[in-house]
Amino acid sequence: MSAEFVAHVPFKTNHSNPFRFILSHIIRHPLVGILMVVGAFSNAAFAAAVPYFIGVAFNAVIAGNQQDVIVYATLGVLISQFLRGCLQLMRNFCAETFSQRIERDVRDELYASLLGKSMEFHDSQPVGEIMARVTNDVREMNLMMNPGMNMIVGSGFFLIVPLFTAPTIYPSFIILPTIFLVLYFIAQYRFIRTLNPIAQRVRSTFGDMNARLAETLDGLQVVKGAAREQQEIDAFNKSVSEVRGYFVKQGYIEARYISFLLLSLLTIGGLIQAIYLYELGLIDAGKVVAFLGLLFLYQFPVYSSLRSLSQVALGYASARRILTIINAKTDLDQNNAGRSETIQGRITFENVSFGYSDTNQSLQNISFTVEPGQTVAIVGQTGSGKSTITKLINRSYDVDSGKVLIDGVDVRDWNLASLRSQISIIEQDIFLFSRSIADNIRFGKQTATQEDVEAVARKVQAHEFIESFPEGYETVVGQRGVTLSGGQRQRLAIARAFVTNPPILILDDSTSAIDSATEDRIQQAIWAASEGRTTILITHRLSQIRWADHIVVLRRGKVVAQGKHEELLASSDSYRRIFARYEETTQPLVDAARG
């Protein structure tokens, strides 16, 4: 298996553009798709049967007492409507199956593609963003099919059927429906064109107002503390009136919905034409009634098309967003032919420069060496490039210039899978799965026995608190009120990494312990984890920094100082300032370092 995971998705779809993407999903379900269309067509056809039978009954009544014809017409309505209901049911079931399957498949496909994406991709995408794609956007594609497409196809037949059945009553009855349809489509197109941008503004201004409101109330103590209530009220009222502005605009456009007028005019036109033909003796009264009944069928699409059209538009936009993710390229090559041996643990940075974008250099000319088994602390302010350094080691990103070497070999010459499987990263935001603590610990090595798990937990000072839960190692994380503190989560994450016994461990640590006893345990865990392997620490803990084998001080992406604690006290001004708060006891140390 190559480094980037390839999930076995049992189907292939077209990813060239949203339309083809949707289409290729649709044609995967031919049976339900066809049944849905057949159901929609027969629904419209049987609906059109009603005016026909009414016309028949009409003629029968006018012509005198023709009981058999009346019974025939009544039964005709009865049976046709019963069939219509059955077929409509079939159509709805099919549409439901169809849309749910599409949701399932698209989600599957998207998820599989996410698993195949590089770490670089996942680092750059906020989880919330991805969640929105996997849940909401995929759901939108479902709704696009049902009710969206279902309604459009369904009501579409209501537009078409009169076009074909009207001429069977009398040939020139085709004229009015045709004219209506042309005008209707133009009107609909223009209506949506004007409505959509406004509707979007309504949503976005509403979102802004909501965000602003939530922020103000959360920061109310600051507002009150600064006595700025009135300004906040003014600002809120401004966004309220902005929302109102677009809301009213949208209402105005909706009030203008011209298709209603078109429909009334069509009915009158139809009545005039029918009466005219009746006067000429070309049709009988029953046909007048039947024709009018056909025109009434247009009510359904005119009233319903509004929602379904925008539903389809939303779904299409979602499909586009999903495709952007599926089609996102990962530039790192897997280098299957590369070196894949056990890492000894020497890490060397040689004049490394790197920027996430071309304009902004995050790291400039970074050089340092870590010997196997050493612990290095990388320190610096937020934004100075600490985390970026760790991302170059496991090739989450490739350098722009210079080299990162592991055991003297450029990381780009390593087999990516081999490289990454020997480097463990404990991230700042620790994620634990909602499964048992034991399963979380053995996540990276499923073969680990219960004894292994417990041994590791003991080493990282986690055994004690795990045992304090009623269900011990079988406690499910995040359930039934079991909440883990930051320090506990961190120790579990260290244990998880520990189990896989990686030659290189990278620990991005920004937790803090409130009390000294917890702090003791966390530090013991880190000491234990770093033993016997090369460890890179990004930490705020002065004692870890103090005792690291090597300290790299970063400022604005450059190494401004490096060495041991004593050397830095002598050579680095900003490093010395950190310890200056302890001046009464630090001073001799500084002197010692200098002397």
Place this chain on the structure above:
Amino acid sequence: MGMFNSLNQDSYDRLYSDGYLFKRIGSYFANQKRVLWTIAGLLLFYSVLGTVFPVLIASAIQLLDDQKDRPQLVLLLGGLFIAAIIDYLCNWWRGRMITRLIGDGISQMRSDAFAAAVNRDLGFYDDNKSGKIVSRITSDTQEFGNILVIFSDIFVQIVQIVILGFVMVSRSKELSLLVLLWLPIFVALSLVFRYLSRVVGRQGSRAMAAVNDNIQESVSGISIAKNFRRENLIYEEFVSVNKQSYTINLKRGFVLALIFPVMNVLAGFGSASIIYFGAQAVVTGAINVGSWYLFIQSVERFWFPIINLASFWGQLQQGLSSAERIFALIDSTNKVNQIADVHIEKLNGKIEFKDVVFEYKEGTPVLDRFSLTIQPGESIAFVGHTGAGKSTIAKLIARFYEFQAGELLIDGQDIRTLNVQSFRSKLGMVQQSPFLFSGTIADNIRYSKPDATDAEVEAISRSIGNGEWLETLPDGLQTDVGERGAHLSMGQRQLVSLLRVLLQRPPIFVLDEATASIDPFTETQIQEALDKILAQSTSILIAHRLSTVRSADRIIVLRAGKIIEQGNHESLMEQGGHYAELYNTYFRHQSLSYIENSREMLAQNT
């Protein structure tokens, strides 16, 4: 009405009578009486026209049968045409007016609700989550807007039913009876479906929430899975969750898919019965052809509005309870009330607590006869276990809470007599989790002193650590901090909130120190900023850092709302009392000796 939403009651919710609610809702439109009357007129006109249309068409059909009276037919067609145009214009005008009315009403209500929310005590927000209040201000007002639409819809439907019913009964009592006979079946069926869809909806959404949780987890866990190369495991889990979601949704969808077909079949049967019995009536001469046609056209127009009324009723209830929730927010009361309105021009910063008693909940005092005098310019650090009353003292000084007994004097003045706004503007406060508003860093520094010049802001920012902290920000002082300051690190947020106070130069400074971990470089700069503030203000420090505790003039050791020790660090340590115990629990690991000895103490050299 409160009964229906007892699940999400809040403490300040009240019950209003429906009559009062209507009256109060009405008050939001009191100054728009003319608009309201016009709308009512238009609605009436519109609903009459809506029934006129089928009646006119039926008359035209009738005239057809009569074989004479051509001028009347032309007149009728002309009438239809005019009716269509007027109908459209009416609808258009009505739509515009209602939209505007609703827009204004909602806006007014939102403004009122927001002003009320901003003016509530902070204690109010201890009991009520701000998220819920946000939804009252935005969503409930939206719901309330729907009431008006529902009202106008109900109005139109009722008028149409009445007119149509009247016309039908006048044409044929027997056929009208037939139409009515079907009605209970329709209503019963629609109620059954409403119940069913509610049940499957509830079950479905519960199951969906579980599935969504699961998807959320597997998506969040992707990077861990990749880290440990466990993609296969997590993918298999996802597939099974995804399948489960599919099955649940399909079942729910199938139930909902039943509704329209069944209703349509029923309507078809109804029409068939009208066709058959109507035809018999025409044949026997009981009614004419036109009336028969009118009945055929009208059955659905008569049935569906009545079915709709049932669901409108539910929506109306919902709208009213929304209005109730908004009014409850507007009407909720504050506990902090001032008895006078004294503006202090220049505050010296003397603070005196005299036998102050304070309790959040009755019977469990947090501060019990608490007395303390803080001199102008003095800096005091409060230490103690969680719940000892440290934060409470700060909140009382800021006048965020009302105390139950005793006196709290600011420069010798009773705090209850002060104008709260002018007093607080002389107070510099930093919360435990520093809060920034979206905007630039400069905007945030300037928050308490909006008239500060760019140069002032710049100078203050550079005075800390030579402005080194600004270097790592993409646009320096103009960097956008993001919502709630999310783009900045915790340390940067803290620094900004301290600079805010430095710029303000308040006579009294209250700091509830953050416990979050901050990189040592930023930490140093925070200490610098703090030193500067301490030098210029009377300072109340709720300290979590050893260095802050030590920089105070006086350390007050609290236990259960009482002062049990005070003095400076060295003397308190020597006493070996509660402070020494607190030191060993909270501060020991922040000391240099800990740092220096940690390797020996903690490394497990095997």
